[in-house]
Amino acid sequence: VKILTQNENSKLQAALVSNLKSAVTAAFLMLPESFSEEDLYMQIAGLSYSGDFRMVIGEDRSKVQNIVKPNVPHFQKLYSNILQDCPQVVYKHHLGRLEASIDKSPEGQFTQLMALPRTLQQKITSLVDPPGKNRDVEEILLQVAHDPDCGFVVHQGRSRSV
Template sequence: MALQARSSGMAFRKILTHFPEEVSLAFAYGSEVFRQAGASASQKNPMLDFVFSVDDPVAWHSKNLEKNWNHYSFLKRLGPRIITSIQNNYGAGVYYNPLIMCDGKLIKYGVISTKTLIEDLLNWNNLYIAGRLQKPVKIVTINENVTLRSALDKNLQSAVIAAFLMLPESFSEEDLFLEIAGLSYSGDFRMVIGEEKTKVMNIVKPNIAHFRELYESILHESPQVVYKAQQGRLELDKSPEGQFTQLMTLPKTLQQQINYIVDPPGKNRDVEETLLQTAHDPDCGAVVRLGLSAIVRPSSISQSTKGIFTAGMKKSVIYSSRKLHKMWKGWLSKTF
């Protein structure tokens, strides 16, 4: 297994050499990196997914257009500044080029500004790449950006807190990891149209050890939970005081969404007052879930719409048909 991990890491780094070097963070994810159950596991020629965080998207796209002109749709003719404007100002701040053959592998890669990524990790502005980084990924390269590294850690801590608010007083590790993995799918329209219904379960079940590796130290250090690692069980403080403490540490955008849901128009109470009311609400977890959906739904729709233009019509049709085929296979495997 260690040998296989090293060889795959080398393959990922080799793929990275086909792109401009100025990348602050590059990671690979998906069923080609971490095994998934269900139809994803048996898909022929599965696509390897990457995200590249870059400090200067205009400069990066300019160099990438020189090296990989054919990766881009018709938008390449508008130049790197327009590409960067589309990347930053529409959808979730990511520009994807899918269905690229690189070193004999079919890949998709997304480009995001480091500044946009850090803001999403800290505030959950759209919970798109931040949500991806709450699940196990393979870091291919990361520079010494202290702010970025701190934001990556804060994103994991926030994921644990949000999951706590939606869980009962006693639960298993698997329950926790299912909640965490599902955060960024709350309200995602693709879970209805394009993704397998059991996607979250398929991600978590074969990768419990990888989730544990991500979250174990956070769980041991949290004063609000008793983590019985040997039994794989956790016991949580579900008192209103405990829930208020958790709500107050949630990312800013989620707090604002909860405030909007709970606070009737015209009252204009401050966020702290609304969160205190939510902490005493028996449906506190349901309110948090609604807040997550309010973040994820619009960003998932706008990012997918943007993908039609960034990928081009032909690739969009092929990519969508692959997604629908995978969903259909998942449905058939459960029906028969």
Template sequence: MALQALQSSGVTFRRILSHFPEELSLAFAYGSGVYRQAGPNSDQKNAMLDFVFTVDDPVAWHSKNLKKNWNHYSFLKVLGPKFITSIQNNYGAGVYYNSLIMCDGRLIKYGVISTSILIEDLLNWNNLYIAGRLQKPVKIVTMNEDITLRSALDRNLKSAVTAAFLMLPESFSEEDLFIEIAGLSYSGDFRMLVGEDKTKVLNIVKPNIAHFRELYGSILQENPQGRLEIDKSPEGQFTQLMTLPKSLQQQINHIMDPPGKNRDVEETLFQVAHDPDCGDVVRLGLSAIVRPSSIRQSTKGIFTAGMKKSVIYSSLKLHKMWTGWLRKTS
């Protein structure tokens, strides 16, 4: 099962988790503090640890967390757990982040998302935000036996492979595939223009080929080290397009459907399958999901983190971008 590649029993992560309410359906750590990255994020030891906590009942969870970790929250804490949950669920990408927290001797950032909203994102790519995080290697710290969630996690990985296939040429390397997959959730992300190192995707993939291979091994069914080949015929592409997540199909339909035509999605996908620029259309569809999602989530972060922390966090991101640029030009 592809999910087993995500499992981890890191003592540090479990210690950090002990500072939070226990009712988590899934908790995972990700980013440069977990997996080594090339470039300006290569200092793993001092990197901030990023977590996502998935909870069935956000109101109850935030209520308990406010009692345990009142100082983690911005001024929004005075409005109570129901208001915090409303901000979490209804704005941005359905996740509420607390940033720049000292916990067990490490600087951490953690996001809280409802289990039901995560499952929707994994299956349909409504935001491709947390779903995008889970298309790259992460460390699962804890996960319950929710069959629906586990199935959605696997479906997200299969969808990532399908989308990447559509954007790749007929013949490509294993590394090409993983670079395409890792870049899915950055398509159209405005932070790649301001605040993120432009070589971020390469820096994620190159030191972690083995981890990507482990994550996607059961889907690809083998680990060929040479060239991969896929069916780029209109029939083959149509089959792949028809299995894409619903939100991406709808965005492709919106892009390709001329005014007044009102064609159904299947008709549009059939047309795209015969288009030599099929991969570019898929990429435009991804950008149409990611761009507004990333803007809304980053705007929400100003309020959930507080102005002071937002300025500090943004400065750190810009410093990374500047460092990456200097290394590239030196």
């Protein structure tokens, strides 16, 4: 096992940070307007298992919780810089507390949907856009942003990626 250092590969480091930001954005879309820091980390960790058939058959249903609970300090270290840069989040790292007020308006959700990785955007659009209609991705994501089940649609798109 090789542990990468910060300076080792700037392209790789940028890709890893981008991946962390995408995970936070997807989690924000799937969480309610207000939530705890642990809820956020549970949602992020759960992204790895959404769509995994083993989670339905035979896998411990509390697997994500078992991963997150003892590792909250590690999640905090990993995500603290990203959360501090989020305008909708007040992250009190010294208190180990997160206060989030996520904009669940269609405009707020559209902004978050547009920040998702293009592959996830395409999976979401394929769920919503009827075959043969070929609408613009932006138009479809705007429709999803107005859907009260926007978070569920994102979850479904994510499940198709695994």
